[in-house]
Amino acid sequence: MPPATPEESKPAHPRWTLLACILASSLSFVEGSVLNVALPAIRAGFGAGASEVQWVVNAYLLPLSALLLLGGAVGDHYGRKRLLMLGTALFGAASLLCALAPGLEWLLAGRVIQGIGAALLLPNSLALLNATFEGEERGRAIGIWAAVGAAAAAIAPLIGGWLVEHVGWPSIFYINLPLAAGAILLAWRFAAESRNEAAARTDYPGAALATLGLLGLTYGLTLWSVQLRFTPAVTGLLVAGVALLAAFLWIEARRGDKAMMPLAMFGNRCFVGTNLMTFLLYGAFGAVMLLLPYVLIEAGHYSPLQAGLALTPLAVIIAVLSPIMGRFAARIGGRLPLTAGPIVVAAGLLLGQRIEAGGSYLAQVLPAVLVMASGMALAVAPLTSTVLSSVDRKHSGTASGLNSAVARTGGLIATALLGSVLAARGDALVGHFHTALLVSAAVCVAAGLTSWFTVAGSSQGAKVAEA
The missing domain is CATH 1.20.1250.20 (MFS general substrate transporter like domains)
Known part of the structure; x- marks a missing residue:
């Protein structure tokens, strides 16, 4: 994906850009609050165990936690509008995969892709607002963005609970599709591209080490929490996770101000x-x-x-x-x-x-x-x-x-x-x-x-x- 060029930029339509950013970020706000209501139904539907239920949540949180900073840096480099649209498209496609999942493995794969999409769309939705608005208008736009996100999180468990009870748990993922489609369409049509390549920190080694380290640590803790004992597998995963996170810190220290997480x-x-x-x-x-x-x-x-x-x-x-x-x-x-x-x-x-x-x-x-x-x-x-x-x-x-x-x-x-x-x-x-x-x-x-x-x-x- 090549960096955005000046020729690709066009005049922004601030109100429509704000709506696009709200729709995109609402995907993450809604998903975070609606899934907990559906977990018992998902567990019953797949006959899943405790550790598998944990991974329905953590398969999303892991890539989101590890890649959130990188998502913002990549948007600075390649264009915030582009990354907002890409992240939203990934989230929407992954939601469809989750809804149609024939087995738990497919659901977990969809959740991972949702997490990657959220790591791209969340930082770039806010960065796009910062680039589109100035002065008091910027503060007002961010306030509206945050307020609508909070309102979406408030109403999502009600909608999700009704859907789980009357339609079935896969329906909670279908509600993401119109939000994603609307956000992509509005951003493509009305948002102006923006980037700040000088500020970008595309720290791919750091992102890889952070992801693998958190994976090892999370997987080890998940196994331990079910068994409540340190088996060789649990110990190995925890040691590997800590070692990878230590390597992440070493990489960040060497990269200085170019690091994803400047120490x-x-x-x-x-x-x-x-x-x-x-x-x-x-x-x-x-x-x-x-x-x-x-x-x-x-x-x-x-x-x-x-x-x-x-x-x-x-x-x-x-x-x-x-x-x-x-x-x-x-x-x-x-x-x-x-x-x-x-x-x-x-x-x-x-x-x-x-x-x-x-x-x-x-x-x-x-x-x-x-x-x-x-x-x-x-x-x-x-x-x-x-x-x-x-x-x-x-x-x-x-x-x-x-x-x-x-x-x-x-x-x-x-x-x-x-x-x-x-x-x-x-x-x-x-x-x-x-x-x-x-x-x-x-x-x-x-x-x-x-x-x-x-x-x-x-x-x-x-x-x-x-x-």
């Missing part, structure tokens, strides 16, 4: 702290968001639609309160909200200890969901602004992309550790779920303490957090 950014205490906090918080939260609808359906005998409804308040609260917290954090700095948010999430997880099979939704499930949502709303917007303020302007895009990749890697690792929970049935499933909630609450407290000790206490201090 110079990690000389800043605030940047290191916020990314560690992101890994811990999103890992714990991702694990619970996978387990909660699964437990409600399997042990609580909720229908998929009821499970989707049960999660709706969470996405709505995060979408409504996050902008308010973003403005609040701009005045007081990120330290307080980034400390309080994870601890409030931990309180919500402890409330989840009251969830039992056949228990009341209003008395047991809803209070936990409301408190968890409030904690995440405290942290989401301040996290983004704090990460960006902790690095210089030339690294802002890389820092944002890296933080997104770290969040997904947290979910990837957490999902790999859930084998014993997903393998349980009946009362044992609820008991294992309670244990997972306790562990996740402890991880969230660690995330809050990490923020307290690494993030500066004012917006000015957040910009220069000395190592």
Whole structure:
């Protein structure tokens, strides 16, 4: 694919470009929230085991986590519009493969391709907006982009639950097709090409090592979580994964500013702290968001639609309160909200200890969901602004992309550790779920303490957090 040339550029139509970017990125937002409601039906449909259910999630998260930074760099080099269209086309084709999958292997292959497509379309949808809009219009466009994504994530479990219940689980993948087609058509017709070849970091060796290292680590943890013992295969996979990730860091150090993940950014205490906090918080939260609808359906005998409804308040609260917290954090700095948010999430997880099979939704499930949502709303917007303020302007895009990749890697690792929970049935499933909630609450407290000790206490201090 040759780089874009000036002759290929054409005047942008900002509103239609915004709509194209919204449709494309909504594919990932919708897929991330709708699949959890469908997992029990997918497991039953294929007669899958616990580790195979884990891979339905992680086959998507693995390439997305490892390739997200590279996807943005390739878009800088070859053209953001082109990569947005390519990623969206891959995602749409993979969704069709998932819907028509005759066996679990085909479904997993489709999920991998979906992850690759998402790694291309997500960073380039935002980069295309940055290139199309300027000044206040840019901030307004990104705000609309984020708000629609949050709304899509909120309504997706309801739509997915209804489809699983009345049409069947393959139908959740068919809903991606019109979104993908609309995004490609609008981008092709109305978006102007843009690129920044000088800023591109096409670090293919780094991307390959990161992917293989995460694969080894994830596969090893998945096997261990089902067996709960270190067999030679598990040990070998974990050692290989760690060795490959160490080689990735060595490659990145040698490439300097040309690296996919410039290690110079990690000389800043605030940047290191916020990314560690992101890994811990999103890992714990991702694990619970996978387990909660699964437990409600399997042990609580909720229908998929009821499970989707049960999660709706969470996405709505995060979408409504996050902008308010973003403005609040701009005045007081990120330290307080980034400390309080994870601890409030931990309180919500402890409330989840009251969830039992056949228990009341209003008395047991809803209070936990409301408190968890409030904690995440405290942290989401301040996290983004704090990460960006902790690095210089030339690294802002890389820092944002890296933080997104770290969040997904947290979910990837957490999902790999859930084998014993997903393998349980009946009362044992609820008991294992309670244990997972306790562990996740402890991880969230660690995330809050990490923020307290690494993030500066004012917006000015957040910009220069000395190592």
